[in-house]
Amino acid sequence: xxxxxxxxxxxxxxxxxxxxxxxxxxxxxxxxxxxxxxxxxxxxxxxxxxxxxxxxxxxxxxxxxxxxxxxxxxxxxxxxxxxxxxxxxxx
Numbered sequence: 001x002x003x004x005x006x007x008x009x010x011x012x013x014x015x016x017x018x019x020x021x022x023x024x025x026x027x028x029x030x031x032x033x034x035x036x037x038x039x040x041x042x043x044x045x046x047x048x049x050x051x052x053x054x055x056x057x058x059x060x061x062x063x064x065x066x067x068x069x070x071x072x073x074x075x076x077x078x079x080x081x082x083x084x085x086x087x088x089x090x091x
Contacts, residue, residue, distance in 0.1 A: 045086045050079055 016024075025042045032040035058066050058073045065072050077085075 048086055050083045050086065052079055055079065 029040045029042055055073050057063075063072070067074060069075070
């Protein structure tokens with residue numbers, strides 16, 4: 001298996017078993033530590049606050065990646081979409 005993969009790919013589903021989700025989150029936590037994070041924790045989504053000013057940090061002063069990275073503004077998800085996604089309840 002290539003180094004950048006942690007397991008077989010699978011279809012995205014709205015119904016993910018709790019065990020699968022917990023394993024995925026732990027894999028992401030471990031990867032963050034491997035990549036140099038000094039601390040990585042799994043927290044509930046409702047602890048995350050979405051602040052409109054974050055996008056301004058990318059444009060004033062202009063970040064060299066602004067408009068060049070698919071994860072960065074203006075390409076990333078809208079603030080409203082992120083709020084909706086994070087407040088969605090798991091079944």
